[in-house]
Structure formats: structure tokens, C-alpha cells
Amino acid sequence: MARFSAADLEAARSRTIDDVLPGPDDPPLRVLFCGINPGLVSAATGHHFGRPGNRFWPVLHGSGFTPRLLLPAEQDELRGLGLGITNMVARASARADELSAEEIVAGGVRLRELVLTTRPAWxxxxxxxxxxxxxxxxxxxxxxxxxxxxxxxxxVLPNPSGLNAHWQLPDMVEEFGRLRAAAPGS
Structure with a gap:
């Protein structure tokens, strides 16, 4: 993975990341994962959950959602598995606690609209x-x-950020696995 300078990361604050949503030739959307907002490394790379310490991709694989451990740059492979990714808030930040409650509430409104349009099972x-x-x-x-x-x-799943010390990897894998078992086509 490329190393980013402080200036590169600061410049990433102005970037957003496109949603990963199935196209017309992909299977129906079983699960739409919604992160809080992109971190600066994710915004710099254009890939969801892109920071090396983020546990999303290992947890997704460990829980059985993906047949192998995907790299953030391979996020588009989720479409073929009936999976997608979006964010509650589009604005990138170093930490989620930089977001205001108003931004999160507005993001929840946008998320509801997206869900009504894309109609994931979960x-x-x-x-x-x-x-x-x-x-x-x-x-x-x-x-x-x-x-x-x-x-x-x-x-609701635990945040896989490396900053979330309340949840250890095996516990996250178990919780994501409970969702996988409940999702259609699992």
C-alpha cells in the first residue's frame, strides 16, 4: 500500500468514495454495509475501509461473506456476491468523532432513501x-x-476500525457471521 504524506491525507478531506452497488447483471443486493464515513486513507485511495488497520475485510472473509480475503482495491468484487457498501456521511475525516450529530442525522435520511431505491434484504x-x-x-x-x-x-454491527478496542477480531467475526447466516443466499 502506498504511504501518504500529511499533505496527501489533508487533501483527501475534500474527496468522497462512490458507493459499491450491484449493476444490472449482478445478483440482487443481499446486504448493504454502511460505514460511518470514509477515513482519510480510504478517501485518498478511493476504497472503502482502506486503512491497513481496519478489520472490515478480514472480518468479512472470516465470517464467510467472501470466499477469500479481499483487499480494499478489490471492493467491486462484492457486487457479484450480492453485497454493497455505502457510508452514512460522505465527508472524509481522520476520526468519526469529527462528524456532527446533524451530519449523521442527515446521512440517515439519505441512507433510508438509498435503501428504498436499492432494496437490499439487509x-x-x-x-x-x-x-x-x-x-x-x-x-x-x-x-x-x-x-x-x-x-x-x-x-447493527460493531465498527471494525482499529480504533474500536471494545470488539476483538473473533467477536466481530462471530457477529458478522450471525448476519451472514440470516442473509438470503448464505
């Missing part, structure tokens, strides 16, 4: 605090939620 929000804010659900926990967006069910 929306998987990766980050409990962002979910609680965006969906006005202050007592929500990790796991399946009662809320639906149209026909789409909602599951």
Missing part, C-alpha cells in the same frame, strides 16, 4: 453510535433491529 450499519444517532434509537444494541426500511431489515 442494511448492516457498521457502528452502533452512528446508528443510534441517525435512527434516533439511543438504546439500540448490536444485532438485528426491529426497524425496517420498506422490506429491508436492519442489523
Amino acid at each position: 442494511l448492516a450499519v457498521v457502528g452502533i453510535t452512528a446508528y443510534r444517532t441517525a435512527f434516533a434509537a439511543p438504546k439500540a444494541g448490536v444485532g438485528p433491529q426491529d426497524e425496517r426500511i420498506g422490506p429491508t431489515r436492519v442489523w
